[in-house]
Amino acid sequence: MSYPDEKLVNNEKSYIIEATSSDDTVLSAKSTERSIPAGDNGPSIDLYPDPTPDELETLRRVRDKIPFSAFIVAVVELCERFTYYGVSGPFQNYIQYNPSDLIPGKLGKGESTATALNYFYQFWTYCTPIFGAILGDQYLGKFWAIITCCCIYMVGLIVLLVTSFPFADTSASLAGLIIGMICTGFGAGGIKANVGPLIAEQYTNKRLFVKTLKSGERVLVDPRITNEVIFQIFYLCINIGALSPLVTTNLELHVSYWAAFLVPTCFFCLAFLAMFLGKRILRIKKPQGSVIPMAFRVCFQAIKHKFSMEAVKPSRDPDANYPWNDHFVEEIKRALQACKVFCLLPIYSLMYGNMSSNFVSQAGQMELHGIPNDVMSVFDSLTIIVFVPFMSAIGFPLLRKMGFKMMPVTKMTIGYFLIGISMAYAAIIQHLIYSAGPCYENPLQCPASNNGTLPNRVNVAIQIPAYIIMGMSEIFNYVTGLEYAYTKAPDSLKSFVMALYLLTNAVGAALGMAISPVAVNPKILWMYTGLAVAAVVAGIVFWFMFRHLNSKEDAMNHIDAEAEEYYEAAAFIGEEGRA
Template sequence: MSVSAQDEKVESLDKQFSSSETDLQAATNPSVEDEGRTPTEDEMKTLRHVSESIPISCWLVAIVELAERFSYYGLSAPFQNYMQNTPQDSPKGVLGLNQQGATALSYFFQFWCYVTPILGGWIADTYWGKYKTIFVFCVIYIVGIFILFITSLPSITSRTTALGGYVAAIIIIGLATGGVKSNVSPLIADQIPKTHPVIKVLKSGERVIQDPNITIQNVFMFFYLMINIGSMSVIATTQLEAHVGFWAAYLLPFCFFFIALLALVLGRNQYVKVPVGDKVINKTFKCAWIGLRNGFNMDAARPSMNPEKEFPWNDHFVDEVVRSVYACKVFVFYPIYWVVYGQMLNNFVSQAGQMELHGLPNDILQAIDSLVIIIFIPIFERLVYPFIRKFTPFKAITKIFWGFMFGAGAMVYAAVLQHYIYKTGPCYDHPKACAPQYLNVPNRVHVAIQAPAYFLIAISEILASITGLEYAYTKAPVSMKSFIMSLFLLMNAFGSALGIALSSTSEDPKMVWTYSGLAVSCFIAGIAFWLCFKHYNYKEDELNALEYDDEEERNIVPVTSLSHSVKSLA
């Protein structure tokens, strides 16, 4: 054997030994090869998916949301009594609009609060960015609460002044709510880096998938947890309403809201601020219109297929528009759900007023909804969702479907409870109104029996509302997060419009039929939603992948625009 042949043989043996040594290291220490690498398709299906760590800037945004929701729910919880009753009624009120008038005005407030996010999302994505938009509308918010507080002071107001102040206040507060709501949830999700799923090796040696989709899911559950911690303010404001006066119930949210401004100021250099798009909303509508005009064929808007048109966007932008259309189509059935949810804020309060309260305010039971959500969000995050994912992917469309089912269940329970109230004396199907001596005497039903209705609504929120927020964010282009979120919130406005149309049925003895009709409607809407969109579950990973592509594309920018981006992020 020649010397060169011997050298080649030795070199081959060295390579085999080196390879065996590497394989041994990988076997004994999986992090050598697995840590940080892209998982295979089989690993994506078989390994456990976990969340990344949540950065401190998310917590700062969460404080803003907590303070805003504390104020919103704290001041709106007494609204039904404030509008429906007079100072001589029990529970006491101010405006004396009766249940129909109060329910209609309550739905108008909800409608207005969820129409204005369109304006807030458009301003943020086109001109100011999310941070500045939130800050400006927070200042407007404080002005609205101050007007509500001043015009509710008994010593300086009358019924006419109180009504005028109330209407002005809810218009200003609704406008401010829209500017904040459309931007604060996208801002908290913006704090999470857009990365591909990677293998992570735990200290125990277990290999897991560090999945950004799970991170976003957990962030929105955490975000919703903050909403409901804030909404526990209803306990304080309803007690203040009952024992001190409406002015005290409105003064507390006014003072607490300044915490939101403080969190915005303290975190101004911590937040990740996505640069404002270049008239991206206008371009999106133009792109979608071209596709619509060509028989829903979005290829007609692709520059690669139509180079002669000189479109001011690229093919990836068209893919983003398609993804946004997917999201918007999913939102179509939500108005039915929001009508059901809205019962908790008006008719459930009136229903509680027909039962024996045993010293409790009739509007304090709304706190049960928040308490259930606070308890069950960690349970869903740590136990329910991971358990289900062991057997099958629990995709967004499936979760939303079950949210509709639990909403329908809440209405079934409310209908049965209302029937029970009508079957109980002393006033049966005309509670507190069958005779002068029973004017303020409720039917002999304990108010605690209403609790399961709030429980079912809360579970439906975890499944339908949180998942809807997550879907609106993940399916929207990076430069249009606020606007697409505002379209999701707009569905609540449509639900409120339906509620206004149905408010004429919000009177005794029709309430059993009102709740029954809502139960049937929510059930049918859930079934229709599943039949129309169940195939979206199979496309979800593909659509989510566009998020990473968009992030990478945004990072590859010319030097001139890069300097602008750095300034925007500062």
């Protein structure tokens, strides 16, 4: 169901009401009020009543209908993530090995250089959303910012592809790699900062309202739950795209690197196609001008008034002639709340970074039985692909029906605990590796390993639960963080706040580089143990710092609805004045 679209018809408010859902009757009405007028047989019928305080507490909450345009944006993200993971998957081997090595490469720069460049690529990719956000919020708008970043992305892909052919020498290939990393990293970051807000903007309702299902049950349609489902779909597409290394790593091994880079480059063209074909039905907002500098001015004035946001509201000090209104100050307060919630996310990102680094090395110390050690991360993506629809359709609704209110802060706290369990499980695996021969605490490094060809006698399948638990933690923490970054950001600063959220990944990568010296045998066992403790402590601290925000969730989300009424009233008064 979609909330009534409000239009002015003959200077009266007209609501076009359309409701469709698998469990709802289809309603269609047009009225100058929110109800069907009274007739000869009875009183008027309010089709979309606001909930009473009692209904807010007692009615079951359900999602609204997801607009089709949101799925178009999700396809764009799927294509971009397929390209990103498909291209970056072979980077380690591409940089580390020579073409004539047992594992064929291209540049032959060794493990240290390969690891350093990979860390740089991750750090750069998650720093650039700031620039993409400013581009989208202040200058081009989200749609054209995504198109611009796609073009830069494509330049990097083409350079990387051309310089990966056998005829390119090592120096040309290295230069092409660096240019490719810079361009694709900037493009990926710019797209990331804008595509999340764009998908959520496709759903416009901001108010809770009551509806009656076909079964006769009265339920509360909650825009927060709807946004939650939208971002679950969004993250599902990310992880479908993350399966691309299954294709590119095999092409790298059996064909060549140019083939591994060609497939993602071609697939990326589908992102352009989806954006242009969907432009007519996408809800596209214009950029808000110089809102970002004004936001910093509000914060600066608040600091001057002893960190009081209330003191910089025009209603409190009319003589100050502030160029903003009270609602804009409330939006800034809400954005700051979102940013506070992000303060511990670098710790989560630090844990998550182990999946593509230390977990891969740990798998290499075990018996692989013909399975590549860098393919195990697929189980993380598969977990999300399976459990996101399950939690959306069954898990979270069942918990809500049982009386458990899965509010954002609650879910993110659970995410911290789950990733801590994943780290603890990794520590147990490392202990089992050190307890098995032939090399015990020095896997692949003792004479009994036959020059590093005999790993310790532990089956790599035992590592799968670590990826599954980590995938579940992403559903609770990372998906909820994306939703929170969008719903709590000021309407004109959504991309910028989303970029700050993504920046926590860059900080997490920097922390990973800082602790990398202890990621060696046998110290790595204690590293996993320390990370597990840090995750649990972070979860406890996070809960006690932000649990009070759960009770304010509906009120904070209601600000957007009040803004719509404010600006509609202003526009109506303007029309009346001109008349």
